[in-house]
Amino acid sequence: xxxxxxxxxxxxxxxxxxxxxxxxxxxxxxxxxxxxxxxxxxxxxxxxxxxxxxxxxxxxxxxxxxxxxxxxxxxxxxxxxxxxxxxxxxxxxxxxxxxxxxxxxxxxxxxxxxxxxxxxxxxxxxxxxxxxxxxxxxxxxxxxxxxxxxxxxxxxxxxxxxxxxxxxxxxxxxxxxxxxxxxxxxxxxxxxxxxxxxxxxxxxxxxxxxxxxxxxxxxxxxxxxxxxxxxxxxxxxxxxxxxxxxxxxxxxxxxxxxxxxxxxxxxxxxxxxxxxxxxxxxxxxxxxxxxxxxxxxxxxxxxxxxxxxxxxxxxxxxxxxxxxxxxxxxxxxxxxxxxxxxxxxxxxxxxxxxxx
Amino acid sequence: xxxxxxxxxxxxxxxxxxxxxxxxxxxxxxxxxxxxxxxxxxxxxxxxxxxxxxxxxxxxxxxxxxxxxxxxxxxxxxxxxxxxxxxxxxxxxxxxxxxxxxxxxxxxxxxxxxxxxxxxxxx
Numbered sequence: 001x002x003x004x005x006x007x008x009x010x011x012x013x014x015x016x017x018x019x020x021x022x023x024x025x026x027x028x029x030x031x032x033x034x035x036x037x038x039x040x041x042x043x044x045x046x047x048x049x050x051x052x053x054x055x056x057x058x059x060x061x062x063x064x065x066x067x068x069x070x071x072x073x074x075x076x077x078x079x080x081x082x083x084x085x086x087x088x089x090x091x092x093x094x095x096x097x098x099x100x101x102x103x104x105x106x107x108x109x110x111x112x113x114x115x116x117x118x119x120x121x122x123x124x125x126x127x128x129x130x131x132x133x134x135x136x137x138x139x140x141x142x143x144x145x146x147x148x149x150x151x152x153x154x155x156x157x158x159x160x161x162x163x164x165x166x167x168x169x170x171x172x173x174x175x176x177x178x179x180x181x182x183x184x185x186x187x188x189x190x191x192x193x194x195x196x197x198x199x200x201x202x203x204x205x206x207x208x209x210x211x212x213x214x215x216x217x218x219x220x221x222x223x224x225x226x227x228x229x230x231x232x233x234x235x236x237x238x239x240x241x242x243x244x245x246x247x248x249x250x251x252x253x254x255x256x257x258x259x260x261x262x263x264x265x266x267x268x269x270x271x272x273x274x275x276x277x278x279x280x281x282x283x284x285x286x287x288x289x290x291x292x293x294x295x296x297x298x299x300x301x302x303x304x305x306x307x308x309x310x311x312x313x314x315x316x317x318x319x320x321x322x323x324x325x326x327x328x329x330x331x332x333x334x335x336x337x338x339x340x341x342x343x344x345x346x347x348x349x350x351x352x353x354x355x356x
Numbered sequence: 357x358x359x360x361x362x363x364x365x366x367x368x369x370x371x372x373x374x375x376x377x378x379x380x381x382x383x384x385x386x387x388x389x390x391x392x393x394x395x396x397x398x399x400x401x402x403x404x405x406x407x408x409x410x411x412x413x414x415x416x417x418x419x420x421x422x423x424x425x426x427x428x429x430x431x432x433x434x435x436x437x438x439x440x441x442x443x444x445x446x447x448x449x450x451x452x453x454x455x456x457x458x459x460x461x462x463x464x465x466x467x468x469x470x471x472x473x474x475x476x477x478x479x
């Protein structure tokens with residue numbers, strides 16, 4: 001706003017625009033202005049008029065004050081592990097990162113008032129497949145999960161040991177989840193896919209990144225393979241899995257689905273785990289995958305075999321603390337952060353039954 | 357199992373005092389060519405065993421390859437060096453365990469630790 005003492009930060013305009021998923025042209029069309037003008041605002045070459053400022057605020061679900069505080073805690077692509085980096089369009093990645101940045105604002109704010117669970121997620125260096133297997137076993141043992149029993153709630157497990165999990169929806173099903181380290185480990189997970197067994201696997205995959213790949217350069221496909229292997233080993237520890245995997249010449253799909261229901265892991269992931277542990281040879285593995293595809297299970301396994309949906313708990317609990325101890329409402333928190341309360345809904349902060 | 361065609365049986369128990377089951381030999385074991393283990397002579401009275409000796413809690417004390425005679429004597433005892441202690445022997449029968457559910461994560465109002473520290477200083 002011209003005449004305002006504080007400078008207008010173009011980076012905050014870019015952040016709120018990408019968070020809402022607008023291109024410069026789309027926002028320009030909505031506000032009857034040019035793409036070039038918005039670009040000048042974003043590169044700090046111009047300041048908006050008062051009516052433009054109000055229009056921008058409304059269109060982007062923030063308050064005018066949002067643009068006059070500098071951007072801090074930005075989440076960059078270099079610090080996030082995206083599972084499908086090569087096939088995810090950059091605009092979707094940028095949008096997902098803006099979710100991460102705005103979520104950081106919320107988390108930094110909450111940490112002033114709330115004590116979150118202690119972080120117990122030490123970094124483990126891995127090189128070989130055996131290292132990955134041992135890293136997953138080590139985490140299970142350290143977290144009191146033993147090696148012979150399923151994890152009933154992966155979300156709760158990660159939350160108990162200091163990880164904050166948040167959700168987003170409406171971006172694209174091309175992004176399953178991503179994770180990064182800030183004051184604590186953070187996992188951002190999409191609600192686009194309805195499968196709870198895959199959601200559990202995604203969380204275990206991100207846990208693998210957080211445990212094994214802190215400080216490593218992202219984007220290396222080998223790291224994604226390691227995170228997948230970690231997820232398999234974390235959810236299906238080898239000793240118990242070898243005992244329980246059905247032993248027959250032909251695959252027994254009834255038994256495999258029974259195994260899925262017991263361990264809360266998709267049949268696809270079970271097949272992959274069996275192949276990795278050499279319980280299936282390459283021919284059996286291929287035939288199993290063909291069978292999965294023919295039955296349409298690649299896009300969703302029978303719903304009756306899916307585990308229960310898991311609720312995130314830490315963020316709603318933090319809100320309960322804010323309400324009970326500081327008498328803060330959602331509106332109060334949103335006002336302090338210069339955003340509309342609707343944005344908080346995106347993070348699973350308000351809805352105590354956010355499940356995936 | 358066979359090592360170089362020589363039948364070797366694995367059993368668990370007291371190494372120095374084998375019971376009758378340890379010393380019992382199946383016909384195919386008796387007929388096997390035990391001299392294939394590259395010893396200079398073959399004596400049909402002696403046969404090979406791998407023995408795992410457990411403690412009362414089933415932790416492994418030692419694993420030994422040795423020869424027993426039909427009368428229960430032993431010789432050529434070689435204890436397999438273990439690089440790490442073996443905690444328990446994996447059970448043959450696997451009993452599926454119930455899933456594990458942790459308690460809810462603890463989220464609490466922030467304790468103002470700076471105020472507390474200042475209070476201590478004043479004391």
